[in-house]
Amino acid sequence: MSLPRPMLDALAELLPAEDLLTEAGDCWTYGYDNSKRHAPPDAVAFPREHDQIVALVRLCNEHRVPITPRGRGTGTTGATVPLRGGLVLSLERMDRIIRVDPDNRLLIAQPGVTNLAVQQAAAEHGFFWPPDPTSAAACTLGGNLAYNSAGPRAVKYGTPRENTLGLRAVTGAGDSIRTGVMTTKGVVGYDLTRLIIGSEGTLAIITEAALKLTPKPAAKRTLQAVYADMTAAAHAVAAIMAQPVVPCALEFIDGAAIEMIRSYSKAELPAAAGALLMIEVDGAPASLDEAVGEVMRAADVEGCLSAKVAGSQQEVEALWATRKALSPALRTVAPKKINEDVVVPVSHIPSLIDGLRTLGRRHDITIVNFGHAGNGNIHVNLLIDPDDPRQAAAAEACLQEVFELVLSLEGTLSGEHGIGLVKRDFVSLEIDAATLALMRGIKHEFDPLGLLNPDKALPGAAT
Amino acid sequence: MSLPRPMLDALAELLPAEDLLTEAGDCWTYGYDNSKRHAPPDAVAFPREHDQIVALVRLCNEHRVPITPRGRGTGTTGATVPLRGGLVLSLERMDRIIRVDPDNRLLIAQPGVTNLAVQQAAAEHGFFWPPDPTSAAACTLGGNLAYNSAGPRAVKYGTPRENTLGLRAVTGAGDSIRTGVMTTKGVVGYDLTRLIIGSEGTLAIITEAALKLTPKPAAKRTLQAVYADMTAAAHAVAAIMAQPVVPCALEFIDGAAIEMIRSYSKAELPAAAGALLMIEVDGAPASLDEAVGEVMRAADVEGCLSAKVAGSQQEVEALWATRKALSPALRTVAPKKINEDVVVPVSHIPSLIDGLRTLGRRHDITIVNFGHAGNGNIHVNLLIDPDDPRQAAAAEACLQEVFELVLSLEGTLSGEHGIGLVKRDFVSLEIDAATLALMRGIKHEFDPLGLLNPDKALPGAAT
Structure with missing residues (x-):
């Protein structure tokens, strides 16, 4: 047009x-x-x-x-x-931070401010805002809210939905609305705050957000645990999540990813490593020894080959270097890889990883998995070249089966990337027709003419 | 009919x-x-x-x-x-607990199960579900979700909205829907889970809920701090909430409430006590000394008359006896008192308490305040006899001004009791016309004929 x-x-x-x-x-x-x-x-x-x-x-x-x-x-x-x-x-x-209010643990900002700028403004008062996507330095608050973007810290501190008090917004019809409250409790009217968060700009345009801040923990420790295989690592994840000390990061890398790192970087890993966990524990300094001890005990399941706590900042960086070597390695192998971010209940991670291995073999696609294990949020990377028609077709078939596998394991198609336009054809695999119809009805209430970000988030008949 | x-x-x-x-x-x-x-x-x-x-x-x-x-x-x-x-x-x-799944930190139950039964089933595996209304032994899960009922633990662990993964429900039109996920992350479709939670049965009837469980902390300490006046206590609350150790309860009682306890019970309190805080801190045993120390330091603001940690279970019970003496005392004075549960940002509690004192004098009504200070959630008790027409009229006028005061302090009319029918005429003081119209539109999508709990939650033109 x-x-x-x-x-x-x-x-x-x-x-x-x-x-x-x-x-x-x-x-x-x-x-x-x-x-x-x-x-x-x-x-x-x-x-x-x-x-x-x-x-x-x-x-x-x-x-x-x-x-x-x-x-x-x-x-x-x-x-x-x-x-x-x-x-x-x-x-x-629209990148102004309107108010930082440490007494009330809140920060009010416009949507164009970066996640990093929010963190810096909060840090001046000893606070942080939990959502921490990898793109924090560049991505905006409005985007974080539109996708409900999380990151490693979500396992302990939650996603934007758990860390936003209220919104000012403009609906698709051009009406100004205010949702939520300036307090950590509030039950007047329906919860439109969480409805708009994660709706990918299809319901309303957020113009201001009141964020709930969390005090920065005084100290943090970083652990790395290596396992013989993914099943052992997944049992460790479940054991870690079943004891009271909740890590502030519980990331995992599967065997294929470890192979990848070994081939393309100098990060050191034991030869028999079939899976790796990166764990961070934060809290008051005096409590950390005990907390780390609890987590180490939980992590030490059958098949645990080694587990160590970083003793210095250099060691922390060395441990994270393994994790960070992964993305460049993957880009070297497959610049246009498909990266999905499915989620399954933690105890189903081993079945998911086993199933993905089978699917990779069947479709002749290398699949590399890593992600936020504490939430069961697995980044599934299909290393294909979409410009090769044969590979593209194989990937399409494989992806459909990946999603069916995830749903059969009580999972969901996306944990933090969202639907956008690339996943919308799969949404009706997860959400039944009656529930989708209701979502479309809600969309219509916010945006009667269907002008706000059409063809996104909900499948086909959505607008 | x-x-x-x-x-x-x-x-x-x-x-x-x-x-x-x-x-x-x-x-x-x-x-x-x-x-x-x-x-x-x-x-x-x-x-x-x-x-x-x-x-x-x-x-x-x-x-x-x-x-x-x-x-x-x-x-x-x-x-x-x-x-x-x-x-x-x-x-x-409909009172069955369908599944307790400690590996995935979740519990699935029907709406008729009591909060207590949920807690007992979770406790068998070392977990709890954070919402803890006073009526836990009798109230049902469905009711907790319908009102987004919280309780003292919300200050650390959140309300049902932060502790529910997904729902099965029947809309007002009789359609079966499923909302949310079985995982702690999920961004497929709109967040209908939180929309239904707190909607007081006006959108859908919840028939099953997947609850997010939290591991039980290994230990807990109880503190009592006494202040010269409410302003000092409120400063202590803000200071406590600004440091990293978040208490699992931070309750307060104002001067009028202390007078009440002194007259009607044998609980011991210093003569000059103008306000009192009850604080609980939980966590790993090794960390508790330090955590309690941090909280005690924060609580020790100007005007703090005394602060003590209970050394034994008997002492804990003695400390809580003060708090528990309050309700019977209030019932003795005013069996049909009005109890509101307004919320303001924590740093505005002193202004709220001052303003309430002025309103009480102007309308010749004794107002007693206590509540969940960490959330700024204040239970405002108007000790009147509604059967006396003069007192009833005074209370009505006073209540309107209480709500205006709360809103002028960036607060909200209800933190956990909800709107029901008794507060619906006040909702439009808080929520603007465009936002209310949107809520009514959403209600219409769930319940086209307006049959589901009509005349509740939203004001007048709602159905």
């Missing part, structure tokens, strides 16, 4: 020239996200205020123009790719 | 005689809850299975008969009083 002249004129009235792009070449970049998918927007607006967003959304309603809100485009599912063109709302210039 | 003959016949087909009441005298009791409000139901059904509820809701849709789901009636807001008669669905016979 291209925008009607009256709409272009109205945009130019609403926004100063430096906050609006309408030339195709200028707009091009804002058609991408980190899924590498692309569709060109017709215009890109950079609002700086809530009221501008209200006006922009109402204008789009008047002209029936789709609106795609976005942050910095670090998402991996194409959720911010403007499939139908129209207006992209880039929220990157 | 009275039920049409074909509906009564259909009910008798759907349910065995022992699971159905239709005689007015038999039904009477099921028209009450702990608000002491009453309206007589036309029939009471005691379903035992999800599919029976589907059939009952569809039958009510067919005959346009209101449905009021209820647990054990311990709610205080009239949320289960069947204002328009019709069918009461008493879920007390």
Whole structure:
């Protein structure tokens, strides 16, 4: 589509020239996200205020123009790719931290602020905000809320849904709403805060968020445990999660990933290593010895080959180097790999890993797994070249079976990456028709004309 | 209303005689809850299975008969009083614990099981479910979820919204839905789990819930700190909440409440006591000394008259005796007192208490405050006799000003009791018209005919 002249004129009235792009070449970049998918927007607006967003959304309603809100485009599912063109709302210039209130453990910020900036503002007062995606330095708060993005710390401290008090937002109809409270308890009205979090910008555009802060623990220890195979490691995960000391990170790497690291980096690992856990425990300094001891005892299941606690910051970095060697190694082997982030209950991780091995063999695809074991959130990497039609077809067939396996193990298709456009055809494998119909009805209440990020999050008939 | 003959016949087909009441005298009791409000139901059904509820809701849709789901009636807001008669669905016979899965830290149960039974089943495996309302021995899981009921532990461990993974439910239209996941992460589809939690049975009837369990801490210490006045105590609360050791209970009692205890019980308190904090700290035994030390240091603000840690179980009981003496004392003075459960950000507690004192003087009403200070959740007790028209009028005027004060302090009208029918006229003080309209739209999607618990939770035009 291209925008009607009256709409272009109205945009130019609403926004100063430096906050609006309408030339195709200028707009091009804002058609991408980190899924590498692309569709060109017709215009890109950079609002700086809530009221501008209200006006922009109402204008789009008047002209029936789709609106795609976005942050910095670090998402991996194409959720911010403007499939139908129209207006992209880039929220990157709404990047103010409005209030840091340590007495009340809260921070209020606009959506365009980066996760890192939130952490820095909180840290000045001895606090942090738990969600910690790998892209923290670049990704925005609005994106974190749109996807319910988590990271390693979620195992102890939860996701954005557990760490957000309230929102200010603009619905798809252009109405200003406020959700939630400024307190850690509140039961007046329905919980629209959590409904909007994770809805991938399909219900409302968040213009302000009140975040719940957590005091920074005084100390942290890092452990690495190596296992003969993934089954042993998964039993250790279940044992660790069944005792009272909850680690603040419980990451795992499977045997194929260890092979990968061994081939492509100098990180040292025992020869028989079939799986590896990276564990972090935080808390008050005096309690850490005991806490680490409890975790070490739980980690020491049959098949545990070695377990060690880093004694210095250098050792911590050496331990994490193993984990960090993985992504470059995977990119070397398969630059366009498929990375899914399925979740299963912790005790089903061994069955998942076994099943994935079988599927990899059957479809002749190398599958490498790592991820947030404490949440059962496994990053499943299919090392294929999607530009090779045979491999692409094999991957498609394999992916369908991966998702069926995950669901048969009481799991879910995504733990933190979301649906966007790349997974939407699989959603109805997980969510039944009646529940999906209800979600579509809710979408309709927020966005009667279906203009807000159409074709995302929910399957086919969604808009 | 009275039920049409074909509906009564259909009910008798759907349910065995022992699971159905239709005689007015038999039904009477099921028209009450702990608000002491009453309206007589036309029939009471005691379903035992999800599919029976589907059939009952569809039958009510067919005959346009209101449905009021209820647990054990311990709610205080009239949320289960069947204002328009019709069918009461008493879920007390759906009381099975379906699965306890310690490896995955989850428990699946039906709504009629008591909170206590959930705790006992979890405790067998070393776990607990954090929500702990005072009525735990009698109140049901379904009620806890309907109100998002919390209790003292919420300050550290959160409310049902932070401790529930997924639900099975029947919408007002009679559709079976499943929400959420069996894992601690999941971002597929919209978050209907939290939307239904706290919706007071106005959106859907919960028939099964997957609860997130937490490992029981190995040890706990109880502290009591006494302050010259409420301002000093509130500063202590803010200081305690700003350091890393989060107490598992942080309760307070104001000066008027202390006077009350002194007059009506033998609990010992220093003469100059203007406010009191009861604090509990849990964790691993080795860490407790340090943790208690941190909390004691934070609690020791200007105006702290004394602070002590209970050295034995008897001492713990002695400390809690003070807190527990309060309710009987209040009941002695004002059997029909009004008890609100407002919330303000922690640092605004002193302003709230000061403002309440002024309001009490202006309206000639004794106001006694206690509650969950760590969450800013204050139980405001207006000691009046509602049967005295002058006092009732004063209370009404005072209550309106209490709520305005709370909102001016960035607070919310209810932290855990909910809205029910008694607070619904005040909801629009807190939630703006556009947001309320959206909530009503969502209600309509779940319950197109407006039959599910009508006239509750949302104000006037809600159904």
